[in-house]
Amino acid sequence: MNQTLAKPRSKRRTASKEQRQVQLIKATIRSIAKNGLSVTTMATVAKEAQLSQGIINLHFQSKERLLEETLLYVVDEYRCAWRKALESSGDSAVEKLVSMLNVDFDKRICQRNKLAVWFAFWGESRSRLTYRKIYAEREKEYKQVLNGLCREICSQGQSDVSASHIATGLVSMHVGLWLDLLLAPAEMNLEQARSISHSYLAVVFPDQFPGILRV
Amino acid sequence: MNQTLAKPRSKRRTASKEQRQVQLIKATIRSIAKNGLSVTTMATVAKEAQLSQGIINLHFQSKERLLEETLLYVVDEYRCAWRKALESSGDSAVEKLVSMLNVDFDKRICQRNKLAVWFAFWGESRSRLTYRKIYAEREKEYKQVLNGLCREICSQGQSDVSASHIATGLVSMHVGLWLDLLLAPAEMNLEQARSISHSYLAVVFPDQFPGILRV
DNA sequence: CTCAAATGAATGATTGTTCATTCATTGAAT
DNA sequence: ATTCAATGAATGAACAATCATTCATTTGAG
Known part of the structure; x- marks a missing residue:
């Protein structure tokens, strides 16, 4: 809601917490649909979201909370x-x-x-x-x-x-x-x-x- | 089902392949019900069946086949x-x-x-x-x-x-x-x-x- | 510059699988 | 009946792979 999506050029982005969390949740949904829950790992979610490994713990503390x-x-x-x-x-x-x-x-x-x-x-x-x-x-x-x-x-x-x-x-x-x-x-x-x-x-x-x- | 043999004293048992496989499958069902599929491991199944770690690979080759x-x-x-x-x-x-x-x-x-x-x-x-x-x-x-x-x-x-x-x-x-x-x-x-x-x-x-x- | 957001290599815990070893059972020889 | 190899079922420590999590570092917006 806060950040306008005005800069498509920059490689690295910083988004609001809420934006990132929704992005990660949507990536989780896709990973569960694609891989199943028992093969859904932090890596598959991060890859699906095209973000780095550590990002989930940053926003959700643990996999369980995600x-x-x-x-x-x-x-x-x-x-x-x-x-x-x-x-x-x-x-x-x-x-x-x-x-x-x-x-x-x-x-x-x-x-x-x-x-x-x-x-x-x-x-x-x-x-x-x-x-x-x-x-x-x-x-x-x-x-x-x-x-x-x-x-x-x-x-x-x-x-x-x-x-x-x-x-x-x-x-x-x-x-x-x-x-x-x-x-x-x-x-x-x-x-x-x-x-x-x-x-x-x-x-x-x-x-x-x-x-x-x-x- | 399990105690068909005559010697209740002996610690170690040998059962027919079919008996063991059914025993392990039933243990898997209990483990899935108790722990969920994604927390069901070779260890939880073996423990549920009161048998050793390696037994599943002996009878089913892999977890996936089990x-x-x-x-x-x-x-x-x-x-x-x-x-x-x-x-x-x-x-x-x-x-x-x-x-x-x-x-x-x-x-x-x-x-x-x-x-x-x-x-x-x-x-x-x-x-x-x-x-x-x-x-x-x-x-x-x-x-x-x-x-x-x-x-x-x-x-x-x-x-x-x-x-x-x-x-x-x-x-x-x-x-x-x-x-x-x-x-x-x-x-x-x-x-x-x-x-x-x-x-x-x-x-x-x-x-x-x-x-x-x-x- | 400042600082929060993001990274990704490093870490330790957990996992499935392997395999040398142990042990119960079987059946043939004594 | 008793003995004793032979068989293969069962074990559990060891292994490599994978996992979630951490954190020192980098990035980029204000």
Whole structure:
């Protein structure tokens, strides 16, 4: 924010702390996507960022903190995205739910590099309290909001499934669709995934989602 | 499994190759669940198996091969399980589908240690061709069978969603439920997960799953 | 000039792998 | 039954490679 990018000529640059940290976090995301978390080293990240070896310890003190900050970055970006989607959507619960769910298949959020980060950390979360905390905290908030919306929609129409089951089912389905988008991009894309998710909405909320379907 | 031999007194044991390999694979599963894949070393596995350092290279040549064999073990165990479930179930497509899906929440398959292995390898799969291949091959077969069953059920009754959408939706939802079972065991258990999965079946196949629901 | 940002060679700790050695088991000879 | 090579499973110290981290030095903006 502070430094203008006015001098493209100079070989060496000094950037603000915030700029460098984001640069390193983005490099970490790329390295995790390219090499996997267990082969992501200080060297692969530094190289990806085209910076020197020592720079990460300078800005993050340790590798562990870099990884935590990377997870935080991705998770918070996600949280900001669905919050904004809620704000800018229509007032009805149906509109809000659709906006919120569509974030999961938005081009800015649902990128394979970032999906790789989600799954990499999920894979390690069982054994790392810090990762689990970061994720669980955000997840709790997300599910609460989703639950509220589903309850509201359920109360408006006729549904054979409980709101909490629908909410959990939706979140779960999206995790699996992300896995397909990550590992089998030839057989799954954003439109398909969105369509499958909407199919589910159409059958659990037949009154509120009448015209969407028929695939 | 381990104490099959007659001499409990002797400190040192010699076991058949197959016994040792399975022992080491099980130790690897525990180590991945306990430490995570990126902290799982030859030392942690050997310690978990209560054997010496060099034993893994003796039986698997390299760490990489041990990990591949571990993934194969879990994935093949899963394949055997759903195949057996298909065989021992009733003849109707509905019965077969339910049997097949219930395997995902069977106590022998759906253990947290093994879920940790699934997610650990999914997290690394983007960057490791071998892992991706092992998983993709089995997944393709699984989805084909599931697709066939869904198509058959669709043709029997009235459904607003395409068979392939239902099949993919089911598989995806189960992945997400596995994640909950792995990371939030206090808020999710096998019965709940099965119930959520059945809710989905009940609404997409209203004719074939009439009485199951109302949660 | 001043000083924070950035470097990259150096360091010690950790890792996967190797291999000479130890030891339990087997089976043939006594 | 007993003995004793032969076999190969298992060990664990040693090795080279790789890793995260440190720090004296250099760079460049104000």
